[in-house]
Amino acid sequence: MATGPTSAGPRRKDKLLVIMGATGAGKSRLSLDLASRFPFFEIVNSDKIQLYRGLDITTNKLPLPERLGVPHHLLGEFDPLDGDFTPADFRAVAGQVVSGITNRRKVPMLVGGSNSFIHAMVAERFEPGSNVFEPGFDASVSAELRYNCCFLWVDVSMAVLTEYLSKRVDEMLDSGMFDELAEFCDPDGQDKHDPAAVPTGLRKAIGVPEFTRYFKKYPQSKRDEDDDRERRGAYEEAVRVIKDNTCQLAKRQIGKILRLRGGGWDLRRLDATDAFRAVVAMSTPENDGGERWSEIWERQVVEPSAKIVKRFLEE
Incomplete structure (x- = not known):
């Protein structure tokens, strides 16, 4: 047998x-x-x-x-x-x-x-x-x-994806992304929320470096009505950079995918x-x-x- x-x-x-x-x-x-x-x-x-x-x-x-x-x-x-x-x-x-x-x-x-x-x-x-x-x-x-x-x-x-990514960033902000980043970047918070104490993994997440700069200049714990216009401008600039960086990430990812396909995948x-x-x-x-x-x-x-x-x- x-x-x-x-x-x-x-x-x-x-x-x-x-x-x-x-x-x-x-x-x-x-x-x-x-x-x-x-x-x-x-x-x-x-x-x-x-x-x-x-x-x-x-x-x-x-x-x-x-x-x-x-x-x-x-x-x-x-x-x-x-x-x-x-x-x-x-x-x-x-x-x-x-x-x-x-x-x-x-x-x-x-x-x-x-x-x-x-x-x-x-x-x-x-x-x-x-x-x-x-x-x-x-x-x-x-x-x-x-x-x-x-x-x-x-x-x-890429043209359509760029429009969609901009819309998605706005939706993420509406869903609580700003508050989440405010807690993460709070200089008065615990070490686990201090971006400088976190290794590069989460610090490299798009949104963290852009809003870290914003919160250093405009801490959430210190509100001043006199700087509301400047604060709003800084917020809009951070959002614009997030959208630009997200699109640049997408372009890099597509480039890598094309390299893999060119390698026989x-x-x-x-x-x-x-x-x-x-x-x-x-x-x-x-x-x-x-x-x-x-x-x-x-x-x-x-x-x-x-x-x-x-x-x-x-x-």
Whole structure:
């Protein structure tokens, strides 16, 4: 009776779904859309700022009630006072998480915009300290991966994404981002709220450096009606810089994604431009109440993604 092969064959690689894209492009939404269709997925965060505990609004973490019961890993789990996460650290920690998920016969879904972390996680050979995205770096991106990966790239035209990111910053401020940053940057607060006492992780979150400068000049504990006009101007300037820096981040992220694709990574591009154009139009007077953005998103992003994922899982 045959008992199986007598010599070990090539190692069968675990499957890993990877959702990539610039900041604000809808990665988290797509991850939940797919998890609702394929309930054996568990999500692993690959956003280097969202790893840290704190500043949930500023870092745009998905609130617990909005996770729809889908397990999320490495999302706000680490104390920023413990030090910075490097790509090598992420490779080790996320690798353990992925192994745990696959051992439970679930499928891991890596979701986030930190492409240096994604590269460190999935590249078969990774050299700590190296940066394949650094301008002039000699090493090419390797197409040899340690997992059987399916890459979904949610893309939005830069012109439309810029409009949306501006709208999103305003919404985050309306949701309490300013008060959150005021507490974090309070010079009279506890050390844990002093940005200077926090390693670079959370201090690098867009919003922190811009409003740190604002609060140094206009502490919340000292209100003076005489400087209200200057204070308002400084506030508006901080918001403008936040929006500019967010757009610059998106451009850098897209550049890294293109470098990975140029290195042989099979990225399946999903164009979400029409859906985001509809989102932006919702807040404009000329919006004629046409097709809802969620219907466009479903048709142009979710359905094609679900077909790709279904084939990937059946392979």
